[in-house]
């Protein structure tokens with residue numbers, strides 16, 4: 162099999178910046194990433210954006226089956242040619258954001274799969290949303306992301322990078338930073354440092370919340386105006402016009418001072434607040450029905 166650099170020359174590939182194309186050209190790092198996936202002969206793998214196959218080559222040697230989803234038709238043709246003899250690889254030329262991951266599991270007769278990808282940085286957010294949405298069929302995700310994204314996903318409360326995505330991801334997955342990859346290992350060089358990280362789904366959520374949707378809405382509202390105190394940031398759909406007595410009631414049942422900012426709250430505190438707001442909402446709805 163040709164090296165990544167030789168492949169780029171042979172097929173005269175001009176990386177498309179709009180598709181976040183930065184190809185990994187260091188085999189040792191590719192092997193380290195694949196080692197972190199825990200893929201074995203029983204595993205079905207979903208690879209996001211195989212590019213010219215830096216990770217794919219190692220994955221097909223270890224996995225039962227690999228499904229590679231590449232949006233660029235030119236790279237899709239390169240992959241088809243390079244992996245023509247490979248029996249355990251299915252290539253799909255489509256946008257990963259349109260893929261039903263449950264369907265991939267069903268097609269391969271498995272309950273879950275492992276996701277691997279050196280993510281195109283321009284669609285990191287939508288890809289993470291997919292990982293959240295399909296959490297029940299993902300055993301582990303090993304992804305390479307921009308260093309700042311890795312910091313945000315793992316940030317603790319109070320940290321300047323702690324945001325809605327940190328809380329929502331940490332409710333669903335245990336994120337773990339593994340190692341850094343510097344720009345010199347890609348062609349073309351990205352302007353940023355990258356990190357490889359794993360997301361392991363929690364067997365059960367780390368905090369007990371009645372309605373996770375209410376938690377997610379609360380977290381997004383709290384960080385929409387991250388400098389505002391909670392009772393201002395949440396006034397609207399979530400806590401319609403709370404008076405002093407209502408504020409005091411929420412504060413006493415959660416133990417959370419609503420003058421705090423969302424960025425200081427832990428996941429457990431967000432959980433308590435979500436339950437208190439949810440209960441209050443349900444009580445109001447019942448009262449309205451009985452009127």
Ligand code: SAM
Pocket residue numbers: 180181182183184185186209210211212213214215216230231232233236255256257258278279280281282284
């Ligand atoms: N895995 C290869 C590697 O490590 O060298 C390529 C990584 S490159 C950072 C990202 C790859 O994702 C590119 O091949 C790009 O064409 C592909 N890509 C970009 N947007 C995509 C999308 N929405 N769906 C699927 N693939 C996409």
